[in-house]
Amino acid sequence: MNHSMSDALDGRSVVITRSASQNASLRMLLEARGASVVEVPLISIEEPEDDGRERDEMLQRLHEFDWVVVTSANGAERVAPFVTAALAAGDNDRFPQFAAVGESTARSLQTTVRIVAEPARSSVLADEFPDGPGTVLLVQGNLADNGLALSLGAKGWDVTGVVAYRTVQLRPTAGMMETALRSDVLLLASGSAASAWFDAFGPATPPVVASIGPSTTNVAERLGITVTVTAAEQSLGALIEAAANSIGA
Numbered sequence: 038m039n040h041s042m043s044d045a046l047d048g049r050s051v052v053i054t055r056s057a058s059q060n061a062s063l064r065m066l067l068e069a070r071g072a073s074v075v076e077v078p079l080i081s082i083e084e085p086e087d088d089g090r091e092r093d094e095m096l097q098r099l100h101e102f103d104w105v106v107v108t109s110a111n112g113a114e115r116v117a118p119f120v121t122a123a124l125a126a127g128d129n130d131r132f133p134q135f136a137a138v139g140e141s142t143a144r145s146l147q148t149t150v151r152i153v154a155e156p157a158r159s160s161v162l163a164d165e166f167p168d169g170p171g172t173v174l175l176v177q178g179n180l181a182d183n184g185l186a187l188s189l190g191a192k193g194w195d196v197t198g199v200v201a202y203r204t205v206q207l208r209p210t211a212g213m214m215e216t217a218l219r220s221d222v223l224l225l226a227s228g229s230a231a232s233a234w235f236d237a238f239g240p241a242t243p244p245v246v247a248s249i250g251p252s253t254t255n256v257a258e259r260l261g262i263t264v265t266v267t268a269a270e271q272s273l274g275a276l277i278e279a280a281a282n283s284i285g286a
Contacts, residue, residue: 051220077214080233096119108178109142117148156251207233220243235260242263
């Protein structure tokens with residue numbers, strides 16, 4: 038990273054929309070580059086409607102499945118403790134293989150992941166997944182569509198889906214909205230963040246809008262939000278780099 042790039046965010050105000058609990062690493066990365074971080078939490082990650090009972094029951098039976106497929110880091114964080122517990126118990130004669138959408142999801146599982154879809158898209162995972170038969174536990178958020186389940190089913194797998202978490206939209210205050218629109222940069226780290234931004238602000242944005250990947254950019258542009266730059270890879274580091282480059286350009 039050359040010096041001029043790392044200075045591009047110095048003194049700039051950057052809006053982040055992730056829930057407060059998920060902001061720590063993004064905030065630290067931005068502040069390390071001299072940015073002034075404006076938090077406008079538009080989405081919060083919550084437990085499913087049943088407080089996660091169905092999810093936890095399914096995850097206690099991990100060993101009954103041939104594969105466990107996890108599509109996001111939020112899902113992976115909820116799966117990981119069950120994987121650790123099952124491995125520590127050591128009394129299962131069989132253990133599933135794991136597949137993840139994206140490197141950050143794979144890392145969050147804290148176990149060996151056989152298939153990591155890069156770029157981080159469900160369609161890429163579906164293409165790389167072997168043919169069945171067998172059983173798959175598919176762990177997703179409440180907003181996920183059934184595309185991946187259908188694709189895996191078409192490959193001969195018996196798919197059981199479980200909702201690991203809910204993405205809930207939050208409403209910003211008038212003061213937060215005013216500060217956000219006066220900022221220099223908006224970072225969109227997911228398609229649901231783009232939708233939540235549009236619901237709160239419409240198509241109005243700060244001058245530079247950086248998106249974490251093509252699917253997030255598609256969601257934003259379909260809504261009429263102009264995306265300045267799309268990150269080269271789906272990571273927070275690449276998202277920040279893309280924003281810095283488009284300011285420095």
